[in-house]
Amino acid sequence: xxxxxxxxxKTFNTFRAVxxxxxxxxxxxxxxxxxxxxxxxxxxxxxVAGLEFVDSGxxxxxxxxxxxxxxxxxxxxxxxxxxxxFPHMTVAENIGFGMKVxxxxxSRAQIQERVRELLGITQLDGLDERFPAQLSGGQRQRxxxxxxxxxxxxxxxxxxxxxxxxxxVRHDLRRWLRGLHEELGITTLFVTHDQEEALDLADRVxxxxxxxxxxxxxxxDVTRRPVSAFxxxxxxxxNKFGAIVTDGIAALEHGVTVAASGVRNGPAEVYVRPAxxxxxxxxxxxxxxxxxxxxxxxxxxxxxxxxxxxTVEIDVDQDHPAATGDAGxxxxxxxxxxxxxx
Amino acid sequence: MSGPGRRVPLTGDNPAFRRALIGFVLVVSxxxxxxxxxxxxxxxxSLGVDVFAKTVGDPDTQHAILLTVVTALIVxxxxxxxxxxxxxxxxxxxxxxxxxLLVLIEIPFxxxxxxxGVAYLFVYGLQGLLGPTLQDAEIKVIFALPGIVLxxxxxxxxFVARELIPLMQAQGRDLEEAATSLGAGGWRTFLSVTxxxxxxxxxxxxxxxxARVMGEFGAVxxxxxxxxxxxxxLPLHVELLYHDYNTVGxxxxxxxxxxxxxxxxxxxxxxxxxxxxRSPQAVSPADQPALIKRAA
Numbered sequence: 001x002x003x004x005x006x007x008x009x010k011t012f013n014t015f016r017a018v019x020x021x022x023x024x025x026x027x028x029x030x031x032x033x034x035x036x037x038x039x040x041x042x043x044x045x046x047x048v049a050g051l052e053f054v055d056s057g058x059x060x061x062x063x064x065x066x067x068x069x070x071x072x073x074x075x076x077x078x079x080x081x082x083x084x085x086f087p088h089m090t091v092a093e094n095i096g097f098g099m100k101v102x103x104x105x106x107s108r109a110q111i112q113e114r115v116r117e118l119l120g121i122t123q124l125d126g127l128d129e130r131f132p133a134q135l136s137g138g139q140r141q142r143x144x145x146x147x148x149x150x151x152x153x154x155x156x157x158x159x160x161x162x163x164x165x166x167x168x169v170r171h172d173l174r175r176w177l178r179g180l181h182e183e184l185g186i187t188t189l190f191v192t193h194d195q196e197e198a199l200d201l202a203d204r205v206x207x208x209x210x211x212x213x214x215x216x217x218x219x220x221d222v223t224r225r226p227v228s229a230f231x232x233x234x235x236x237x238x239n240k241f242g243a244i245v246t247d248g249i250a251a252l253e254h255g256v257t258v259a260a261s262g263v264r265n266g267p268a269e270v271y272v273r274p275a276x277x278x279x280x281x282x283x284x285x286x287x288x289x290x291x292x293x294x295x296x297x298x299x300x301x302x303x304x305x306x307x308x309x310x311t312v313e314i315d316v317d318q319d320h321p322a323a324t325g326d327a328g329x330x331x332x333x334x335x336x337x338x339x340x341x342x
Numbered sequence: 343m344s345g346p347g348r349r350v351p352l353t354g355d356n357p358a359f360r361r362a363l364i365g366f367v368l369v370v371s372x373x374x375x376x377x378x379x380x381x382x383x384x385x386x387x388s389l390g391v392d393v394f395a396k397t398v399g400d401p402d403t404q405h406a407i408l409l410t411v412v413t414a415l416i417v418x419x420x421x422x423x424x425x426x427x428x429x430x431x432x433x434x435x436x437x438x439x440x441x442x443l444l445v446l447i448e449i450p451f452x453x454x455x456x457x458x459g460v461a462y463l464f465v466y467g468l469q470g471l472l473g474p475t476l477q478d479a480e481i482k483v484i485f486a487l488p489g490i491v492l493x494x495x496x497x498x499x500x501f502v503a504r505e506l507i508p509l510m511q512a513q514g515r516d517l518e519e520a521a522t523s524l525g526a527g528g529w530r531t532f533l534s535v536t537x538x539x540x541x542x543x544x545x546x547x548x549x550x551x552x553a554r555v556m557g558e559f560g561a562v563x564x565x566x567x568x569x570x571x572x573x574x575x576l577p578l579h580v581e582l583l584y585h586d587y588n589t590v591g592x593x594x595x596x597x598x599x600x601x602x603x604x605x606x607x608x609x610x611x612x613x614x615x616x617x618x619x620r621s622p623q624a625v626s627p628a629d630q631p632a633l634i635k636r637a638a
Contacts, residue, residue, distance in 0.1 A: 071519075071522050072522050072526065072527065084516035084519065084520040088538045098526075148524075
């Protein structure tokens with residue numbers, strides 16, 4: 001089902017959580033709402049669910065205005081950040097709860113059959129008699145998902161779905177959830193503060209800051225063509241250099257220049273990903289010396305300080321001979337330039 | 343740091359001090375708590391079981407027991423509903439005056455029960471605000487069951503709410519939101535999600551409330567008038583018997599109250615144990631990376 005938000009505004013007391021957000025999510029898409037805490041991403045999710053109501057603006061489910069439909073009639077499946085499993089019910093009872101309270105009457109056998117089916121989909125077979133306290137984090141997460149899916153939701157909403165899990169479990173669940181989405185095709189919206197998670201899982205990433213949408217695009221759009229310094233910084237590690245733009249050329253110190261077409265003349269900021277910086281023993285480049293070298297699987301990361309006192313990070317090949325104390329030069333292979341705020 | 347072999351000495355951690363402290367506590371407990379309890383039963387049975395049975399079987403005592411039970415049967419359910427409603431309202435909704443309500447509920451704890459009794463007398467008594475109106479309508483509040491019930495309700499109003507509020511605050515609104523998002527109505531959510539998750543605290547509050555209702559003296563003594571066989575509750579009856587120089591009778595009646603107290607205490611311990619057993623258990627790490635295992 002298609003979800004459309006039109007100029008949605010939400011204020012809590014004096015805190016303006018969402019400041020005029022418009023968003024159009026085609027049916028069947030998997031969309032990430034990505035932003036730091038306080039960016040309004042969870043509030044948007046709760047507004048779509050009907051757990052909060054907008055101050056102004058509208059929310060449409062297909063052509064139906066869902067703005068004032070209460071949560072219990074909205075037909076959404078919501079997975080809470082801490083799962084909010086009912087601790088006094090078994091896994092099977094948790095999953096069956098929505099069907100039991102539904103206006104659509106189902107027989108006990110029908111409910112049992114559907115619960116069994118969902119246990120299979122979520123790979124929880126055999127755990128139906130356990131209580132939530134007896135499950136691991138990843139299992140609880142899948143119970144929460146099964147419970148949300150049991151009511152045949154038109155939209156699936158997940159609040160920080162992997163926030164409380166360890167890195168390994170998180171990675172597996174991410175792949176699994178993507179597979180499940182492709183199988184079921186339910187329009188899905190999830191909230192995360194983890195850019196890797198958003199880029200990994202979503203068809204489309206919506207970057208939010210202070211209640212505004214900063215950028216809305218495919219993972220490729222947002223990573224290759226960030227529209228602002230915020231988007232650039234939020235999507236991963238980045239080095240920042242001061243520069244002056246003159247007619248499409250940004251001039252850094254020591255005669256280093258990078259292309260800056262379309263950027264207005266005057267002071268600017270040059271952003272470079274660690275992988276887009278190169279370390280060279282010889283000039284030309286920005287002179288720097290190495291403070292520390294970190295080993296990573298498949299690469300090394302150099303932490304260096306330029307002669308003008310800025311700390312930068314550079315990713316190099318794992319066989320690169322750089323060592324602490326070396327002096328050398330930084331070359332910029334690819335950069336994004338934004339005019340400095342005035 | 344402090345392995346079994348190498349104990350780091352803590353303040354006051356020497357055998358003489360430990361023994362003295364434990365001894366002091368035991369002796370004081372014996373004098374202050376155990377001795378009076380023993381005395382009650384010793385006195386109650388001092389003239390034999392027959393006299394005890396006769397005193398407890400006395401119509402006035404029987405009536406006092408009945409009145410106390412009837413009062414509890416009215417007050418405890420009312421205050422349970424009130425406590426649930428108050429805790430629900432305070433913890434699950436935001437509204438102006440929420441903090442004020444929280445303080446207001448606690449007032450009966452900090453006010454002397456006798457003040458409550460006098461206040462009721464002032465409102466419902468013959469010379470009180472509503473007295474003449476009530477008399478015209480032939481409704482007797484003071485020196486009758488309604489007065490006793492009202493005074494008891496005032497004194498025990500906070501018991502259930504106070505047990506529930508911290509727990510429900512800690513639990514937050516997530517579970518209710520989850521139930522609602524799954525299509526459950528408000529009543530359904532309350533009965534199948536909220537109540538089961540606070541049931542031990544609720545029961546604990548009810549037990550304490552009941553104990554206090556049955557034992558309440560101060561507020562009730564003002565509004566009941568202590569009319570033998572009519573408006574005399576068990577605690578008031580104990581006092582009356584004692585003033586009659588019927589020591590055995592007084593102690594026999596008191597022993598009934600004491601038994602109620604002991605039953606309450608046992609119930610409280612059992613509930614605490616059950617309640618503790620139901621708190622979130624440690625997650626077994628054995629099946630943590632289930633997906634990895636499956637993949638392997």
